[in-house]
Amino acid sequence: MKVSTDPGFYHKIYGTKTQRKPRTVYYKKDFIDYTVMMVLTALVIGMSYGFRHFMSIAGYALCAFMVVAFAIRHGVEIIVPVLFRDPAELFWVWVYKLRNLRPVYFVALGLLVLENVAIWLTPGLPHHSDWIRQGALYLFYLNVAGITVYRTISLVDHLMKREMVREILMQTPWRRSVKEKTNMVLEIFHAYFTGILSHIVLLGPWYLIIKYCNFSVLFLVPVSVLNVIVHLKWLQVTNSWFYRNHWLGHNSELQFVYFHGTHHDAIPSGLIAVSENGFLEGYFRHTIGWPNPFYHPLVAFWYYTTEIKFDMDLHQYIPGVFPKLPEGSIERHQHSTHHYGPLEPYGFAFNLGDGDDFGWIPDEMRNAVKLDLKLGFKWDNPTFRRTKMLYEKYHNPKKQPKEQEAAKSTAGHD
Numbered sequence: 001m002k003v004s005t006d007p008g009f010y011h012k013i014y015g016t017k018t019q020r021k022p023r024t025v026y027y028k029k030d031f032i033d034y035t036v037m038m039v040l041t042a043l044v045i046g047m048s049y050g051f052r053h054f055m056s057i058a059g060y061a062l063c064a065f066m067v068v069a070f071a072i073r074h075g076v077e078i079i080v081p082v083l084f085r086d087p088a089e090l091f092w093v094w095v096y097k098l099r100n101l102r103p104v105y106f107v108a109l110g111l112l113v114l115e116n117v118a119i120w121l122t123p124g125l126p127h128h129s130d131w132i133r134q135g136a137l138y139l140f141y142l143n144v145a146g147i148t149v150y151r152t153i154s155l156v157d158h159l160m161k162r163e164m165v166r167e168i169l170m171q172t173p174w175r176r177s178v179k180e181k182t183n184m185v186l187e188i189f190h191a192y193f194t195g196i197l198s199h200i201v202l203l204g205p206w207y208l209i210i211k212y213c214n215f216s217v218l219f220l221v222p223v224s225v226l227n228v229i230v231h232l233k234w235l236q237v238t239n240s241w242f243y244r245n246h247w248l249g250h251n252s253e254l255q256f257v258y259f260h261g262t263h264h265d266a267i268p269s270g271l272i273a274v275s276e277n278g279f280l281e282g283y284f285r286h287t288i289g290w291p292n293p294f295y296h297p298l299v300a301f302w303y304y305t306t307e308i309k310f311d312m313d314l315h316q317y318i319p320g321v322f323p324k325l326p327e328g329s330i331e332r333h334q335h336s337t338h339h340y341g342p343l344e345p346y347g348f349a350f351n352l353g354d355g356d357d358f359g360w361i362p363d364e365m366r367n368a369v370k371l372d373l374k375l376g377f378k379w380d381n382p383t384f385r386r387t388k389m390l391y392e393k394y395h396n397p398k399k400q401p402k403e404q405e406a407a408k409s410t411a412g413h414d
């Protein structure tokens with residue numbers, strides 16, 4: 001599958017007149033837009049799960065928490081929201097989304113439609129769609145519960161080590177907002193709730209498909225195999241799709257404030273992570289973008305669970321806190337640099353090499369950083385060097401004294 005490396009494709013902006021430089025943080029002037037975005041998020045949740053469903057009620061509470069947390073963390077300034085300052089963006093946002101769709105998205109959607117038409121045309125066959133729906137709902141809640149337990153273990157570890165979290169963040173550009181007096185309990189809970197709310201919103205499209213589409217026992221094996229093939233094809237273009245979508249998330253004011261900003265508003269920890277998505281951002285990416293929700297629920301469950309867990313692990317840019325990255329892992333991808341200052345890299349920035357360990361992953365994803373490098377990113381940069389230094393210092397603190405002792409005793413013998 002051909003992946004473009006033309007900067008004109010990745011860095012094109014159509015209509016906006018309001019933004020002069022890319023956005024990475026919220027300001028108090030965003031309060032009205034942020035509140036509108038949270039109301040829209042609550043609506044999307046209610047329309048997906050049903051307005052009285054327990055997931056919706058949890059979602060509404062989290063949306064309310066986010067508005068209060070915004071006022072405490074950033075302050076409040078009342079100005080005309082970007083929706084009115086630059087209404088054309090509301091049109092362009094759909095143009096961007098439609099133009100970035102990849103053929104593999106339509107293949108996944110087509111397979112789902114085909115299966116549903118086949119079931120509809122053959123009502124006499126033992127499809128047992130209700131069993132599959134029931135099983136799919138169990139898998140859905142298993143994903144919600146499993147990921148939430150994992151996130152909660154991480155929450156407890158962050159709370160227990162909150163002074164170390166503060167100390168580390170104060171050695172990074174986060175020192176602009178994390179200071180001696182900053183309430184770290186609020187920052188950590190804000191990150192945790194960001195992750196939970198992003199998770200609830202992201203799964204909305206999948207829940208709707210489980211509820212309203214049919215899946216047949218008879219087609220389970222062939223459809224699942226086709227879905228896995230489709231997903232491997234998707235992995236060839238995911239980074240290119242993501243780069244473009246993510247670049248817009250920072251360079252279009254409306255897309256930053258309404259879609260991507262929530263992913264950067266919380267501290268750079270695994271607590272926030274749900275496959276790289278903000279609140280509404282996840283919902284629209286998994287409606288007009290990613291193929292995941294269209295897969296057979298068994299396959300969708302596998303990819304949703306592994307991708308979210310993987311993304312949590314890879315977003316733990318505060319070293320020494322659960323989930324701890326395996327030794328050396330921080331050196332093989334640079335999304336950390338994106339969260340710690342400079343905007344580049346916009347892609348996933350994996351640099352996993354050509355070894356056997358990740359041989360099954362297409363090169364476009366395994367060595368995704370190649371796209372960023374072609375578009376101007378420098379692998380060796382001061383932010384990355386500082387991140388590696390922080391990992392050396394905090395990732396295995398017990399190892400350090402031993403190494404220092406060994407170094408001392410060697411020095412003594414010299």
Ligand SMILES: [Zn+2]
Pocket residue numbers: 246249250260263264338
């Ligand atoms: Zn970003």
Ligand SMILES: [Zn+2]
Pocket residue numbers: 263276315335339
């Ligand atoms: Zn991220």
